Amino acid sequence: MKGLRKKMLGGTSVALSLFVLSACGSEVATLGASVDTSALQEKIAGLEKKLVEQGAKSIEQEQKIAELETKLSELSTTVIAAYETGSPTSAASGNNGSAGKGDGILITFAQYEKLEVGMSVEDVIEILGGEGEALSEAENMVVYNYKGTGGSGANAVIAFQGGKLLTKAQSGLE
Numbered sequence: 001m002k003g004l005r006k007k008m009l010g011g012t013s014v015a016l017s018l019f020v021l022s023a024c025g026s027e028v029a030t031l032g033a034s035v036d037t038s039a040l041q042e043k044i045a046g047l048e049k050k051l052v053e054q055g056a057k058s059i060e061q062e063q064k065i066a067e068l069e070t071k072l073s074e075l076s077t078t079v080i081a082a083y084e085t086g087s088p089t090s091a092a093s094g095n096n097g098s099a100g101k102g103d104g105i106l107i108t109f110a111q112y113e114k115l116e117v118g119m120s121v122e123d124v125i126e127i128l129g130g131e132g133e134a135l136s137e138a139e140n141m142v143v144y145n146y147k148g149t150g151g152s153g154a155n156a157v158i159a160f161q162g163g164k165l166l167t168k169a170q171s172g173l174e
Helices: 002-085 110-114 121-128
Strands: 131-137 141-148 151-159 164-172
Touching: 110 121, 110 164, 121 151, 121 164, 141 164
Parallel strands: none
Antiparallel strands: 131 141, 141 151, 151 164
8 A cells, every 4th residue: 555655646746747847838938929929029110110210211312302303404404595595604615715816926836836735725825925816716615727937828726615725736837
């Protein structure tokens, strides 16, 4: 009988231990699931907040883009109007000289060689000693003819665009 009690007690304590362990295990599993769920809910809430912020930024960016497109359109209209009216306020117009009838100076080949594309009108006048005769004028371009030293018909043709020497050509200069 003592042996039977021991076996029953042993079996009961094993069963009781298993019951307690299973109860603890399910409680831990339940607590773990609720912690995971709340953490996930917090992450979802954070992502939803970021999404709302991004949406607001996107709307602001679209408004800024629309404002810039409007300014660009206005600027294009202004530039086109200035171009059509021949307004001298063009940023590329520069000083192309007085485009007068010239001052009768004669250009030498040595002077001609000193001229470099990109020089200003002022620099060219300083080298040559004056302005030639204006042959042609456009919005921001002037072509000058200089009589040259040398044989009959010696000359140089110099073109300025935007106040800078664009091109040069000569014939018979000495």
